[in-house]
Amino acid sequence: MRYSFLSILANGLSGQKGWAPAWRDAAPKPAYDVIIVGGGGHGLATAYYLAKVHGIRNVAVLEKGVIGSGNAGRNTTIIRSNYLLPGNEPFYEWSMKLWEGLEQELNYNAMVSQRGILNLFHSDAQRDAYARRGNAMRLAGVDSELLDKARVKAMYPFLDFDNARFPIQGGLLQARAGTARHDAVVWGYARAADRLGVDIVQNCEVTGFIREGDAIVGVETTRGPVRAGKVAVAVAGSSSRVAGMAGLRLPIESHVLQAFVSEGLKPLVDGVITFGAGHFYISQSDKGGLVFGGDIDGYNSYAQRGNLPVIEDVCEGGMALMPRLGRLRLLRHWGGIMDMSMDGSPIIDRTPVPGLYLNAGWCYGGFKATPASGWCFAHLLATGAPHETAGAFRLDRFRTGHLIDEKGVGAQPNLH
Amino acid sequence: MRIPCPYCGERDAHEFAYLGDATVTRPDPAAADAAQAFHDYVYLRDNPAGAHQEWWYHANGCRQWLRVARDTRTHAIAAATSARVSGEPA
Numbered sequence: 001m002r003y004s005f006l007s008i009l010a011n012g013l014s015g016q017k018g019w020a021p022a023w024r025d026a027a028p029k030p031a032y033d034v035i036i037v038g039g040g041g042h043g044l045a046t047a048y049y050l051a052k053v054h055g056i057r058n059v060a061v062l063e064k065g066v067i068g069s070g071n072a073g074r075n076t077t078i079i080r081s082n083y084l085l086p087g088n089e090p091f092y093e094w095s096m097k098l099w100e101g102l103e104q105e106l107n108y109n110a111m112v113s114q115r116g117i118l119n120l121f122h123s124d125a126q127r128d129a130y131a132r133r134g135n136a137m138r139l140a141g142v143d144s145e146l147l148d149k150a151r152v153k154a155m156y157p158f159l160d161f162d163n164a165r166f167p168i169q170g171g172l173l174q175a176r177a178g179t180a181r182h183d184a185v186v187w188g189y190a191r192a193a194d195r196l197g198v199d200i201v202q203n204c205e206v207t208g209f210i211r212e213g214d215a216i217v218g219v220e221t222t223r224g225p226v227r228a229g230k231v232a233v234a235v236a237g238s239s240s241r242v243a244g245m246a247g248l249r250l251p252i253e254s255h256v257l258q259a260f261v262s263e264g265l266k267p268l269v270d271g272v273i274t275f276g277a278g279h280f281y282i283s284q285s286d287k288g289g290l291v292f293g294g295d296i297d298g299y300n301s302y303a304q305r306g307n308l309p310v311i312e313d314v315c316e317g318g319m320a321l322m323p324r325l326g327r328l329r330l331l332r333h334w335g336g337i338m339d340m341s342m343d344g345s346p347i348i349d350r351t352p353v354p355g356l357y358l359n360a361g362w363c364y365g366g367f368k369a370t371p372a373s374g375w376c377f378a379h380l381l382a383t384g385a386p387h388e389t390a391g392a393f394r395l396d397r398f399r400t401g402h403l404i405d406e407k408g409v410g411a412q413p414n415l416h
Numbered sequence: 417m418r419i420p421c422p423y424c425g426e427r428d429a430h431e432f433a434y435l436g437d438a439t440v441t442r443p444d445p446a447a448a449d450a451a452q453a454f455h456d457y458v459y460l461r462d463n464p465a466g467a468h469q470e471w472w473y474h475a476n477g478c479r480q481w482l483r484v485a486r487d488t489r490t491h492a493i494a495a496a497t498s499a500r501v502s503g504e505p506a
Contacts, residue, residue, distance in 0.1 A: 238465070240461070240462070240463035240464075241463075241465055244462075249456075249460040249461065249462060250460065250461070250463070251459040251460055251461070252461065252463060253436070253437075253461050253463050254463055254465070254488070298434050299434045299470070299486075300436070300437070300463065300468055300470065300488045301488050301491065302465040302488045302489045303488065303489055303490060303491055307417045307429055307491070308428075308429075308430070309428075309429055309430035312430070342458070342459045398455065398458075398459040399455050399459075411458050411459060412436075413436075414434060414436070
């Protein structure tokens with residue numbers, strides 16, 4: 001059923017009895033053209049664009065739990081394309097453009113809200129670095145604006161501008177950035193892919209690969225073997241584990257990232273604000289909770305929960321930026337497992353194993369990339385060549401020296 | 417998370433800094449396959465879900481390097497020994 005004002009009206013008048021499930025809970029068939037391992041945002045978007053753009057509809061998405069129960073349901077919902085490096089910026093801008101048309105494309109309300117992101121700077125040197133990034137964005141055709149202190153004050157008068165240690169001097173604004181409802185993105189892609197014939201198979205964990213000679217020709221799962229022409233892995237957080245079943249070691253460590261939401265408030269923060277002197281960012285959900293986070297904990301973890309030192313660090317950053325946060329109570333906090341790649345940038349590439357394709361290494365920035373990640377991974381799977389915006393996300397770049405070190409901190413995954 | 421430092425006893429994790437996987441060792445730069453070996457050493461990791469050997473530095477304590485055996489699924493620490501005993505970070 002297509003969602004529309006008329007469908008809402010008709011169901012409202014008939015006791016909401018006409019709604020059908022948004023996607024089929026499919027059982028795995030013996031074989032597909034393409035199997036996508038991982039039913040998160042990236043995997044479902046890949047399936048959708050394979051079916052929509054490339055006409056490849058004999059596709060299954062295999063998810064070990066329920067779709068969207070990993071990092072797609074654990075992020076802080078920010079979408080933006082304010083990157084510096086040429087390997088990254090065109091890709092994230094393509095993602096931003098897909099976000100802008102996503103709801104019409106999927107016929108699903110993903111609550112995309114372009115409320116702007118403001119990166120604050122606190123020193124002359126940091127202003128210069130942000131001016132450089134803003135100029136790089138403009139060279140790539142992306143909106144950016146460097147704001148002085150007065151203009152930031154007009155937007156967010158409650159920030160601690162005269163903080164003794166980290167006074168706010170201004171900020172870099174990307175007005176087209178914003179937030180989206182993370183669960184709705186998953187559901188929207190799932191529904192749209194399902195309508196094009198994609199099988200979404202839940203509670204189906206991949207336990208191994210089926211090989212013929214060198215090549216991978218399918219997967220072993222908890223619901224039996226499934227064969228495929230191509231196997232595409234999009235399981236960020238667990239990429240090393242799945243790639244390990246194929247005998248690959250990846251340039252990735254898994255780390256835990258914590259996020260937080262406060263009790264609900266009346267509208268207070270109408271955009272996304274990031275603190276420049278520590279790692280802290282904050283926005284307000286449409287339910288009213290302040291959603292914020294900071295650094296990863298910094299040690300290898302698959303535990304989906306973190307520890308107190310980083311909670312303290314995040315809260316200190318928040319208090320330095322916005323002292324009124326101190327009167328708030330925390331409603332929830334949680335952890336997700338990040339694929340921390342060795343240069344802080346993702347991988348969308350074929351692997352040395354024939355038949356196996358990899359979408360991984362999203363560090364803590366995977367959510368905003370969801371549409372373009374799916375688009376570019378589908379392009380690679382369908383055409384055999386990387387999409388023009390994702391050509392730099394190669395698996396072998398660590399060997400050839402073509403790293404995309406956006407943060408400039410070298411091969412230390414816990415610093416990216 | 418609390419780490420049982422062999423010098424200081426059990427101390428809170430915020431006193432420590434993390435280096436990473438303790439199973440990788442710096443290769444011989446004069447070896448014939450040094451380029452490949454350094455690529456593997458710098459970039460590739462086993463990244464196990466489960467038992468993990470790792471280096472921690474007791475920065476706000478005894479300033480000793482420790483080799484810690486920790487389960488990455490639960491954060492439970494099985495052992496922590498001095499790097500002086502077990503071999504220093506490569």
